Amino acid sequence: MTLAAALSLAACRDDAPNPNPAITTTTTTATAATSTAAPTASTLPPAPPAVPSAATPATSAELPKPPEDHDASRSAAIWRPTHVGFAPKSDALVATGDGKALLVTSLRSTPRVVPLPSEAPVMAAAFLVTGERLALWRSDGSVALVDGDGTALSELPKPTTVDTTSDWTLRWSGDGRWLAGAEGEHVHVWKVSDGVLHQSLQARAFNLGFGYDGHRLAAATTFAAWVWDAHTGRLLEERSTRTGGTFGTEVSPDANWVASAEVDGHGATLYKTRPWQLETVLVSDTTCDAHIAVSFSSDSRHVFAHGGGRWVRGYRVDTKLPFMSFDFPHPGSWSRVSDDGKTVLVAADDGARIYDVPGKQLRATIEGSFETIAATLSPDGRFAAAADTAQGLRLWSTADAKLLLAVPFGDESR
Numbered sequence: 001m002t003l004a005a006a007l008s009l010a011a012c013r014d015d016a017p018n019p020n021p022a023i024t025t026t027t028t029t030a031t032a033a034t035s036t037a038a039p040t041a042s043t044l045p046p047a048p049p050a051v052p053s054a055a056t057p058a059t060s061a062e063l064p065k066p067p068e069d070h071d072a073s074r075s076a077a078i079w080r081p082t083h084v085g086f087a088p089k090s091d092a093l094v095a096t097g098d099g100k101a102l103l104v105t106s107l108r109s110t111p112r113v114v115p116l117p118s119e120a121p122v123m124a125a126a127f128l129v130t131g132e133r134l135a136l137w138r139s140d141g142s143v144a145l146v147d148g149d150g151t152a153l154s155e156l157p158k159p160t161t162v163d164t165t166s167d168w169t170l171r172w173s174g175d176g177r178w179l180a181g182a183e184g185e186h187v188h189v190w191k192v193s194d195g196v197l198h199q200s201l202q203a204r205a206f207n208l209g210f211g212y213d214g215h216r217l218a219a220a221t222t223f224a225a226w227v228w229d230a231h232t233g234r235l236l237e238e239r240s241t242r243t244g245g246t247f248g249t250e251v252s253p254d255a256n257w258v259a260s261a262e263v264d265g266h267g268a269t270l271y272k273t274r275p276w277q278l279e280t281v282l283v284s285d286t287t288c289d290a291h292i293a294v295s296f297s298s299d300s301r302h303v304f305a306h307g308g309g310r311w312v313r314g315y316r317v318d319t320k321l322p323f324m325s326f327d328f329p330h331p332g333s334w335s336r337v338s339d340d341g342k343t344v345l346v347a348a349d350d351g352a353r354i355y356d357v358p359g360k361q362l363r364a365t366i367e368g369s370f371e372t373i374a375a376t377l378s379p380d381g382r383f384a385a386a387a388d389t390a391q392g393l394r395l396w397s398t399a400d401a402k403l404l405l406a407v408p409f410g411d412e413s414r
Helices: 003-010 023-027
Strands: 083-086 093-097 100-105 112-116 122-127 133-138 143-147 152-156 168-172 178-183 186-191 196-202 207-210 216-220 224-229 234-240 249-251 257-260 268-273 276-283 292-296 302-307 309-316 322-332 334-337 343-348 351-356 361-367 374-377 383-388 392-397 403-407
Touching: 083 122, 083 374, 083 383, 093 122, 093 383, 093 392, 100 122, 100 392, 122 178, 133 168, 133 178, 168 207, 178 207, 186 216, 207 249, 216 249, 224 249, 224 268, 249 292, 257 292, 257 302, 268 302, 276 302, 276 309, 292 334, 302 334, 309 334, 309 343, 322 334, 322 343, 322 351, 334 374, 343 374, 351 383
Parallel strands: 122 168
Antiparallel strands: 083 093, 093 100, 100 112, 122 133, 133 143, 143 152, 168 178, 178 186, 186 196, 207 216, 216 224, 224 234, 249 257, 257 268, 268 276, 292 302, 302 309, 309 322, 334 343, 343 351, 351 361, 374 383, 383 392, 392 403
């Protein structure tokens, strides 16, 4: 924690914790639509040919080279993160836990579970905007591409070195020709249509945004943001954000916007990424029991400010005007919101409450602690999903909190 963050927290009477501890983790797995029309199956590039794992990837000239005897797949400890994310159309989801990955399709009819085999622990996963393709990033650095039914297509080459003790995240470009991944101190860019590792850029990022055609790539950590031309590797913007180093900075899925919990978690500010400029202050001077976390809708049209587990405000990115506001009748630890702002999930130690925002009323309650697990809502608000290594993947209907699916990560029989 930085000195600024420590001073900010010390000034708070209740020393409130970070309100949305997993908001970045649970939302970066689902790749979002952009303002440009999504590609159809006929316009998607063909899957690249399989690339031998021994292929040497291209790296940026300015990055330090690893030792000659470095083994990218060797690590003293491999962190096995838990993620859960929906496809942008809300008809499929992917979850990772204990190094394994589960794909669930046909959510609107009879959910079908597809275990995704992997020779190395899965660190991150992401859907293409259409949901017709999925990328799995494994601890040895390799990326497996599968189709929407879980059928293996091909592999992308490994970076020279990876950090298996850090957060990993993936993001597709809207046209499906490019893929970006962040781990450790690097952001890697693959040209999927050619099956090559195109760039390795230096930045410690926790979330990514990727433009429709793969040119603009944006990344953020808790206190900084970067923007590159992913085709050339040229750094276009490098900016610090006034979060105190503790509270969040988020990139919109289309890479056009950055939202930051400024100042020191007591507000929310929206920036345009290129050229970089302050657009508006969405929220300011919040109390210490409502430290801010920020998030974007999967189509990048809406930005949300989450006031701890107490309230959520939604704004249209194009006009910067509010379109929804909801104060929770029962405060919790953190919240998730559907793309349209009509459904909110509020997590607490005694369960998760699902609210109907237009009706300002409780719709259903899911029993069990949600404070320390990965959980999210589908973009359309119809489903809630949670994943943890103890209970595996669980899926509910938000209409009545009915449990639709419960699958352990170690269950390979389905």
